[in-house]
Amino acid sequence: MSQPLDAERIINDLDRIFVDQFELAASQVVPTARLREDLDLDSLDAADMLVAIEKKFGIRLDDEVARQFRTVGDIHEYVRKLVAEKHGAGQTDGASAGS
Numbered sequence: 001m002s003q004p005l006d007a008e009r010i011i012n013d014l015d016r017i018f019v020d021q022f023e024l025a026a027s028q029v030v031p032t033a034r035l036r037e038d039l040d041l042d043s044l045d046a047a048d049m050l051v052a053i054e055k056k057f058g059i060r061l062d063d064e065v066a067r068q069f070r071t072v073g074d075i076h077e078y079v080r081k082l083v084a085e086k087h088g089a090g091q092t093d094g095a096s097a098g099s
Contacts, residue, residue, distance in 0.1 A: 005087075010057075010080050017052045018072065021045075031073030039072075049075075057083055 005013075018029045024039060035041045041049070046069075050061050053075070059082045069075050 005057075005083055007080050010083055011076050013056060014053065014076055014079060015072075017049065017056060021048060021052055029072055031071060031076060033072045034070055035072070053079060057086075059083060059086055 015026065015029045018024050018039070019026050022039065022041060022045060028039060033039055035046070046066070050063075050066055053059070054061055057079060059079070061078075061082070065078060069078070
């Protein structure tokens with residue numbers, strides 16, 4: 001039985017993806033850091049990042065929403081929401097299947 005990830009762990013895991021995938025210093029990866037302007041990530045980097053996040057958390061990111069990410073904090077917020085929804089759905093799956 002898997003435990004839902006808490007918000008702090010999700011953020012730490014996301015930050016680790018930035019550090020590992022893009023060779024950024026951990027001190028650069030803060031919620032207010034802008035993806036293009038501060039971290040110098042381009043659209044190819046963004047695609048790599050989305051794949052890494054999907055694999056790490058077992059979620060599917062909406063490409064339209066992902067295109068609107070401007071800061072690390074935007075990603076933190078969206079992924080936390082998706083992970084929470086995934087675990088919430090996982091707990092209720094079959095609960096109302098009844099008949």
